Amino acid sequence: MTTVTTPQLTAELREQMHQFYRHLHAHPELSMQEHNTAQLLEDKLGELGVEHFRCGGTGVVGVLRNGNGPTVGFRADTDGLPLAEDTGVDYASTATGRLEDGTKVPVMHGCGHDMHMAVLLTTAQLLTEARDAWAGTVVLIFQPGEETAAGAIAMLEDALWTKAPVPEVIFGQHVMPSRAGTISYSAGDATALADSWRVTLHGRGAHASQPQDATDPIVLGAHIITRIQTIVSREIDPHRAAVVTVGTFRGGLKENIIPASAEFTLNVRTLDPAVRDHVLAALRRIITAEATASGAPEPTIEVLSTFPRNYNDPDATAALIEHFQRGLGEQNVVEVKPLMGSEDFGALATAIGVPSVFWMFGGHDQATLDGEGPVPVNHSPFFAPAIEPTMSTGVQAALTAILSRVGR
Numbered sequence: 001m002t003t004v005t006t007p008q009l010t011a012e013l014r015e016q017m018h019q020f021y022r023h024l025h026a027h028p029e030l031s032m033q034e035h036n037t038a039q040l041l042e043d044k045l046g047e048l049g050v051e052h053f054r055c056g057g058t059g060v061v062g063v064l065r066n067g068n069g070p071t072v073g074f075r076a077d078t079d080g081l082p083l084a085e086d087t088g089v090d091y092a093s094t095a096t097g098r099l100e101d102g103t104k105v106p107v108m109h110g111c112g113h114d115m116h117m118a119v120l121l122t123t124a125q126l127l128t129e130a131r132d133a134w135a136g137t138v139v140l141i142f143q144p145g146e147e148t149a150a151g152a153i154a155m156l157e158d159a160l161w162t163k164a165p166v167p168e169v170i171f172g173q174h175v176m177p178s179r180a181g182t183i184s185y186s187a188g189d190a191t192a193l194a195d196s197w198r199v200t201l202h203g204r205g206a207h208a209s210q211p212q213d214a215t216d217p218i219v220l221g222a223h224i225i226t227r228i229q230t231i232v233s234r235e236i237d238p239h240r241a242a243v244v245t246v247g248t249f250r251g252g253l254k255e256n257i258i259p260a261s262a263e264f265t266l267n268v269r270t271l272d273p274a275v276r277d278h279v280l281a282a283l284r285r286i287i288t289a290e291a292t293a294s295g296a297p298e299p300t301i302e303v304l305s306t307f308p309r310n311y312n313d314p315d316a317t318a319a320l321i322e323h324f325q326r327g328l329g330e331q332n333v334v335e336v337k338p339l340m341g342s343e344d345f346g347a348l349a350t351a352i353g354v355p356s357v358f359w360m361f362g363g364h365d366q367a368t369l370d371g372e373g374p375v376p377v378n379h380s381p382f383f384a385p386a387i388e389p390t391m392s393t394g395v396q397a398a399l400t401a402i403l404s405r406v407g408r
Ligand code: ZN
Pocket: 110, 111, 147, 378, 379
């Protein structure tokens, strides 16, 4: 195995990274609206002398070239969430934004994407300062719209892989509410496939006292929503993972009026594409058949989002984990089960048929984990990762991964 030289974070650079993080944290932007963030990233890459270009609207790609050698990709996501921050930190966000339908909402970096950006930019700076430690090309992918699964696909549709050198492997990492200073990973499936739908049920409205004149979409919806829970319990091998959740159900305005329509949204999580296909087909079958059973027209199904497979190549993962164990200590590198959360990271590698590895780095200090009450998780208004040793660990992991391929 080759020895990896790890350029060291100086106190000055670490402080600069923290400042950049706090700035990003205070100025979050919604998915696919990361205009100021993209401009800032372009400015920083320019300062480092790294060639860069826009891709997929608010995506930014840096191409760090250093002679002949392998090409490696590394992705950081850039979007915030429609969430009112309640962390109490002095760099808390007071930003607002507008959803696609125009609704004004508070915005927060509630998933740690601000850390991902600051960590990757700092890693890039270390690589520019230690050019003798490596040879090759590093493609820095600052991807918008992770939360809505719109960003990776937007970059791919904007010809990411004809504009940027094609890497032999793509890495990515995500801060999580585990112990800061540690890394966790799973070989094979990293995160779940996810599918979100809006289903509109069409019926016929009438007075509550005259059901004979109605086709009741609420009764229809109740049957569908109950029956689709039998997909997992009655149709899927119990050794395989699947979850079907109906998150909203809306219909009607008054207790004595049968409405003409109702609507629900659902979310499906699976790990195996074949299981996903089965669940989605079963959903369509049940939704259609229950409507027929009610004498109602066929419901309208609208796909809201689709998160692709995020699969950690077993060989690439095993090779990388050996480097992590040596760099961070075996006790700080933990194998875990796949997360049932979702990511669009996997699409970037799947599009070009190269392996990818995605791991988690811990963001909470021991006191927070041991404290009373629930530990704030990603997407909580209280999610405020400990800045250190979280960020230094993120830089060390990113550098270790990149240098495991391009290091001398
Ligand atoms: Zn998130």
